[in-house]
Amino acid sequence: MTSKPTATDSPVDATGSPAIGSPTSLExxxxxxxxxxxxGKPQPGTDALAQDKSPLAQDRxxxxxxxxxxxxxxxxxxxxxxxxxxxxxxxAGTPESSLAxxxxxxxxxxxxxxxxxxxxxxxxxxxRYMPHAVLVHFDPLxxxxxxxxxxxxxxSHPHLPCLAVGRTKYPQCMLAALRAGVQDFLDVDGPxxxxxxxxxxxxxxxxxxxxxxxxxxxxxxMSARAGLGSSLMASHLAWYLQKRLHGTTAVPxxxxxxxxxxxxxxxxxxxxxxxxxxxxxxxxxxxGDFDFIEAVNNLRRFDRRLASTGLARHESGLRLxxxxxxxxxxxxxxxxxxxxxxxxxxxxFRHIVADLGxxxxxxxxxxxxxxASQIWVVCxxxxxxxxxxxxxxxxxxxxxxxxxxxxxxxxRHDSQLELEAPQIARQLQLPLLATxxxxxxxxxxxxxxxxxxxxxxxxxxxxxxxxxxxTLLITTxxxxxAGEQAAPxxxxxxxxxxxRS
Numbered sequence: 141m142t143s144k145p146t147a148t149d150s151p152v153d154a155t156g157s158p159a160i161g162s163p164t165s166l167e168x169x170x171x172x173x174x175x176x177x178x179x180g181k182p183q184p185g186t187d188a189l190a191q192d193k194s195p196l197a198q199d200r201x202x203x204x205x206x207x208x209x210x211x212x213x214x215x216x217x218x219x220x221x222x223x224x225x226x227x228x229x230x231x232a233g234t235p236e237s238s239l240a241x242x243x244x245x246x247x248x249x250x251x252x253x254x255x256x257x258x259x260x261x262x263x264x265x266x267x268r269y270m271p272h273a274v275l276v277h278f279d280p281l282x283x284x285x286x287x288x289x290x291x292x293x294x295x296s297h298p299h300l301p302c303l304a305v306g307r308t309k310y311p312q313c314m315l316a317a318l319r320a321g322v323q324d325f326l327d328v329d330g331p332x333x334x335x336x337x338x339x340x341x342x343x344x345x346x347x348x349x350x351x352x353x354x355x356x357x358x359x360x361x362m363s364a365r366a367g368l369g370s371s372l373m374a375s376h377l378a379w380y381l382q383k384r385l386h387g388t389t390a391v392p393x394x395x396x397x398x399x400x401x402x403x404x405x406x407x408x409x410x411x412x413x414x415x416x417x418x419x420x421x422x423x424x425x426x427x428g429d430f431d432f433i434e435a436v437n438n439l440r441r442f443d444r445r446l447a448s449t450g451l452a453r454h455e456s457g458l459r460l461x462x463x464x465x466x467x468x469x470x471x472x473x474x475x476x477x478x479x480x481x482x483x484x485x486x487x488x489f490r491h492i493v494a495d496l497g498x499x500x501x502x503x504x505x506x507x508x509x510x511x512a513s514q515i516w517v518v519c520x521x522x523x524x525x526x527x528x529x530x531x532x533x534x535x536x537x538x539x540x541x542x543x544x545x546x547x548x549x550x551x552r553h554d555s556q557l558e559l560e561a562p563q564i565a566r567q568l569q570l571p572l573l574a575t576x577x578x579x580x581x582x583x584x585x586x587x588x589x590x591x592x593x594x595x596x597x598x599x600x601x602x603x604x605x606x607x608x609x610x611t612l613l614i615t616t617x618x619x620x621x622a623g624e625q626a627a628p629x630x631x632x633x634x635x636x637x638x639x640r641s
Contacts (some may be wrong), residue, residue, distance in 0.1 A: 165190040223267050225251040225343070228271040229305070230289060232282035235359045239303050240277050240328050247332045248339065258285050263479040266297060270355075272343045275390050276322065277308035285311075290320035295440055299487065301342045308438055355486035357617040360512035362496035362505065363519065364528035370518040372583060373576060373593075373606060374495035375423040380449030380610040382408035382458040385490050385618065406448060409489040411460045413505050416499025417463035421452065422459065425590055427454025431464040436477045439484070447488045459489070473509055482511065491613065506539050513617070515546045516573060520558045526567055533568065547573035554578050563616075574609055577601040 208293060229244055231237035244253055248364040256265045266274070279288045288306075293302050304317035304325045314325050323342055324518070326335045363370040385407035411432070421427045430450045435442060451459040463470070470534045470610055494512065496505040509515055515536070519529045534544065548568060550561040553575040565572035579602040586593050 226271040229275045231277040236279035273301040287316040287320040294321040357513040362531035363498040371419045376606045378410035378493040411494040413463040426454045551576040552578045
């Protein structure tokens, strides 16, 4: 789990500039600052939103146009350093947007306010900042655009609170916002304290797992050539990982009955995006009629129950989602909807393993790689495979995939071959994660019998190698998961407590 910076940190954006809405005190928000101290302290904002063309507006806006508090306030109280409330404000860049953002900075003093434009990829912004709520600006110049965005957020992030920001003196904006499905409308001309309380009440009603918390880890596996065993390794890894995860949440020896399936814990998910499609399902003996394209097309009704009952289910509880047998259907996929589906799946499952296939990675596979927690590139001990992997890494670089998340797995490893695994890693400039021994005969024999190599075969070299990878994922992402979840909740409780006091 990625820990959030403390309130004493200075957040920066992707360009290294200070992020807008860096954490300050909650004094203004709680009504504890005098009008004199408010006027004397510089406030973050923006006065040139219309001129800033970057995805995240970083300009500042004076608050001298904002009305001063009507009465003196009591002396402020100290705040906790670990307090972080993340909010995302999305606007069209109009003059009204500048005023609305300055008002939000004043109203939400103490929360971290991130800013994006309507034309930005909102799904990426949500994944990047993991906000507790999204604020969409409605003004007469961009009402339709704002309504469309709010509707899309309601579909792609059903558990994420979405509020409209605007002016009630524009009734067409307020009506469009409510029709778009926002939970409430914040009036820029209304009382600051009432708007603040509305935001707090809304965030308090949302479960901690639905907002402000990291999504499930996504482990992507890909190779540059066919026949390297990446799909077979992904199937074994997902199966072993599922057994580990299920052992931490279920009673040993008691699998869910059919009546309980829709209520059971969703631990592991294997997404098969390789061609030819369905190989992972064949290896696991788990084939389903509900494929990835159908899941995208049913995004509006894709909830946790459908994830539990609609996806193919292995006897271990592992769920499987594959591409359709007809590759031409991929042309009709909206990549924005595919991103939204992936985000939804990461909210429902504890860990996702994605087999991205080999030879020529699809655009869909590349988008999954861009959002993966880690990418494991599979290569064998041949010059041709190293050359092809070099080209694959170049494509990942073109897609702006962070190299720090990419690691190397040398498959079909034979210690007697001259091209050693460390030498391949140096040539590809990748950290060597693991070597998978050459066990083609044993694997083919098991697959031909309709099964995989079970994890109980502790003396089998292939099982040992893949089980170590499953152990690595458990220790990296899930061992301290329960303890880390409580920290953000405690921070929010302090935030609410300060508000009540």
